[in-house]
Amino acid sequence: MAEISAEAGRVVQRLRDGMAGGVLSFPLTSFREDGRLDLDAYREYLAGRLATAPGAVFPACGTGEFFSLDEDEYRAVVEATVEVADGRLPVVAGTGYGWAQALRFARIAEEAGADALLVLPHYLVGAPQDGLVAQLRRIADGTRLPLIAYQRGQVAFGADALRRIAQIPGVIGLKDGHSDLDRLQRLTLAAPEGFLFFNGAATAEIQARAYATVGVPAYSSAVHAFAPEIANAFFTALQSGDDAFVTRLLREFYVPLVELRDRVPGYAVSLVKAAARLRGLPVGPVRAPLTDPGADDLADLEKVLDHGLSLVDAVRRPA
Template sequence: MRQGVLAFPLTSFTEDGEQVDVAGFATHLRRHLDTGAVALFVACGTGEFPSLTEQEYRTVVREAVTVTAGRAPVLAGAGYGWAQARRFVTIAAEEGVDGILLMPPYLARGSQSGMVEHVRRVATTSELPLIVYQRDLMALTAASVAELSGLPAVIGLKDGHSNFLELQRMQLAAGSGFLWFNGSLTAEMQYRPYASVGIAPYSSAVQSFLPEVSRAFFLAAREGDQARMDELLQGFFSPLVEIRDRVPGYAVALVKAGARLRGEQVGPVRAPLVDPDGSDLDDLAALIETGLALVR
């Protein structure tokens, strides 16, 4: 996977939220590709994986592989308990994806041995490379990561806990060749602490509605332009986090609302997520204009 912006596309729904809007999704994917995304992680958190049926998941994954046509690797989310996660991995493999992002087990807190076994069961489903996403109820130890790194299919870990002491232990335990990703919410805000422990790649939700700002930050980070990073963090990303933290689920809902404000046909979020309205939507619209002004 080459260096660049890692995109986590939205899943487009019809206006009533009842069906996947395939045409809208295809347009959204092309915009990601045309604005320089180097990999597409579809049907993941930003893509509302937990709200998708198996058939909808297949539709989303198939469309992503078709539209991308080799321009960038396509990775698909998979999750829930290991038996169901294997079903999603099988579907993704049938549709020709390049890898899997394994989401945390849903509402199930397991022991370390249980979480390792969960990943092992999924990782042996196919030969697809698999990245483990730890966040929420899934918090691995260095010993567990060392064990997982020995599985042929497990190539890396995306971290959403931001426990840097434990991350250092994990990195030492996993050894060289294992991939690491900053998976914190609004990851640009934590780029520096992650980069300080050697984890530069990050997921950019902002890429889904304001790729101009997403790419500007990536370029500033790559070039070590601290002043430019500060300008973008203070002027755009920090205010975005303030709006994001007003309502649970806004980490996804704001992104989708931002895409709609910019004219994309992505539809609403599905409950239990709620779309922003009123002053939250007004503040987001104003912040988008601020972000665009910062990159003109």
């Protein structure tokens, strides 16, 4: 990894410690019924997520509907996250689109007090490896914040490109959303010591054991956005080697959730938000182009959620 500033080094260490000790939280963004940003509701919701000790918090990313926020809303969300986090854990804000627009968001995140940036896949077009490297270099050259690249969709780094982005000052890690373990193993072997990796699959727990076998045990958790009890119970069981409980949670909660998620495009976010509303959390509806689930899917979601909570409750209850 390229030489980084002392400040960036502290961010890397805090992220490493956080990734070892808890799931990575990707909070939802709260909207009113008319679609306007609801900052008071967001602060309330976020405080509840952070009270459950995640390893780091990633506001205004995919789960937080970054793609539907304007720059003023983005600033407000990142500022509120920094305020609520109050230095207790790293705040990694999303940024993206083309490099020029990504830099506009990056500068806002700097001013808002974020610790680092997650660079979401660029807009629309496919690109060769040289272009993917150049995109990150452009962003890194324009911000003092450390960057974590996110490979998903049209962004997929090869081993040579990974070596090259790891030498860009400020690029500190990679979030993987492809779940191609052959490719990912090649990337981890090509990376310099200290480079961060984490599992960013849509429902990362499904593949957490597989990712760990190639040296990537850390993961983001969409479930933490609405049921931190389940997310943390899974993480604890995985860390402690309780394979029986991990398997039961996968079979009886996570797989049914994924099967429900796969019914409609966009449910990776809108179903998560619906589950949060079912629990009385003040997150509001999704924004277009996403749509909220219909009555039948909501009924099925409630059954899956209730069963997952009952599994965790049964483990917690004294014999």
